Amino acid sequence: MTALVTLEHVRFTYSGASRPALDGVSLTIAPGEVLAVAGATGAGASTLLLVATGYAPRVVGGTLTGVRAITARRCGVVFSRPWTQLTGLCSTVREEVAFGAASYGLPPGEVADAAARAMAALGIARLADRDPARLSGGELQRVVVAATLAMGPDMLALDDPAAELDPEAADALYAVLPDIAGAGTGVLLATPDLDRAARVATRVVRLEHGRVVADGTPPRGLEETTVAVIARAAGCPAPYPTDVAALRARVAR
């Protein structure tokens, strides 16, 4: 299967920064996978997302060296603060969701269908006629994800999408990611929330100071989830279970 994005020995430095935000990063993102990029604040996860989607250095500036091949036809990006991602030009959720598809000049019928499908996938069809500026953070972030999906991206990149959400809204948002990947879209998720990432990721990359320190299927790279930390402290042998379901399975064995 052709990778949507391939990075080889990529080094990226922001303008004016003394050290690189990414240093020697190599990885691929394949269709249908949920790749979680985890790391502490400043580890480079958000920068990796910007580099993988082509926004760095094209939009944010900086210097990129190494090999970057983006074969994804369309990359959708969702940032952490939902209210900064509204176009400010739409008076209803339906129009907001349709905005991206309309940008590509698709016929009106196709745009409306794509918007309806995306709203149904995110469970927000009931909000279609609401003013997006009057929604809660959780509702709004789902509107933003739906708006991105309506464009039919082959890769969906999310930068800490639950940062501003309450736990229920965050759970609901993470729960739809496997379905999106199941439809063939590559999902790249930059997050410090290892507990939720453990539930949805098919692969995890851990970054420290801009370098990849772990890359593999869970539980590799997820040794710091709450469940893994408890299991390790309790003397459970490695590999540690990363979520409650894995812990239950281990105990049952």
Added chain:
Amino acid sequence: MIGYVEGRSPLHRAHPYTTLALAGAILFGAFALTRPAEVWLLVLAGAALAATGGLLRASVRTALVLSLPVWTLLFVVHGLLGGAPLVAVGPVSLSAPGVARALVLGGRVTAIVLGFLTALATIEPHRLVEAMTARGVPFGRIFLLTSTLTVLPRMRERAGHILEAQQCRGLRLGGSPVARLRALGPLAFPLILGALAEVDEQVLALDARGAGTGARRTALNPPADSTAQRALRWLLLALIVAAYAWKFWRMRG
């Protein structure tokens, strides 16, 4: 009252280009007319436009507040400091041509402000976007125009939030002019810095939604236009051309 006000007046229902054409006609007409009586007829036309939009009182009040500093300056510069012949009004000597000049310039400002306040209050930004999209205007220009039209209401809303937050932290707004000036800092800095940070994210978000693709966007729900409205716009254009022709003919005479 600066910004869109919901309503069902003929101006609210009109094609956005028609309302813009009416406000534009007042703008260009103000510079074509040179006598106080003519300019004040235009001010009346501005007031009539506001009345058609159901906003006479609010528009006139805001226009007067906004143009009051200009009126004061014009009165001092042209009325008090202007050349002879002088007219005594109590202890003050006024320049008759200076007062006439101040009436023309002040009338122009008031008429233009009235026209554009009414246009801002009756053109829903989303309808303007759809109207321009339907005409194939590039998205960059649409965004530039609508952002400009909506920047004041958005900044006012944001300033309200910041003010509430700062008051919760003990900011006191009353007191002497010096104390009031000192209170501006905690309001202005977060307002400007926050707006700049959000602009960065919004640029990325709009780009991610295909706003920069260069493709002709699909208009999903363009506002209805009519032969009568198109005829009115052409008539306004013809009137403006005639007004300038008359102005130059008089100047030659």
